[in-house]
Amino acid sequence: MKYLFRIVAVILFALFFGFALKNTQEVALRFFFDYEIRGPLVLLLLAFFVGGAVLGILAMMPTVFRHRRDISRHKKAIAALEKDNAGRALARTQPPQPDSVVGE
Numbered sequence: 531m532k533y534l535f536r537i538v539a540v541i542l543f544a545l546f547f548g549f550a551l552k553n554t555q556e557v558a559l560r561f562f563f564d565y566e567i568r569g570p571l572v573l574l575l576l577a578f579f580v581g582g583a584v585l586g587i588l589a590m591m592p593t594v595f596r597h598r599r600d601i602s603r604h605k606k607a608i609a610a611l612e613k614d615n616a617g618r619a620l621a622r623t624q625p626p627q628p629d630s631v632v633g634e
Contacts, residue, residue: 553571560566567574 550572553575555571556568557571557574558566558568559574
């Protein structure tokens with residue numbers, strides 16, 4: 531499986547490297563207020579891909595933190611239930627205490 535992954539990685543690298551070599555022409559990216567960025571097409575594509583990946587990760591962060599908080603809460607609940615269950619198991623193994631008799 532490791533070899534298959536490496537073969538696929540080398541093939542993808544070769545494809546992306548070939549893509550980069552074929553797209554070196556300079557392009558102009560125009561924004562509002564006559565702001566313009568000039569650069570190779572492949573670098574602009576890479577910059578926007580990385581920017582999109584970063585924004586996607588940032589968008590997932592609240593969900594990840596909420597899941598971690600839920601997991602922590604569930605672990606605490608499980609620990610409390612296990613402690614309670616251990617106490618009940620210990621109570622079942624001990625003989626019952628005799629009733630105390632009040633003397634006259």
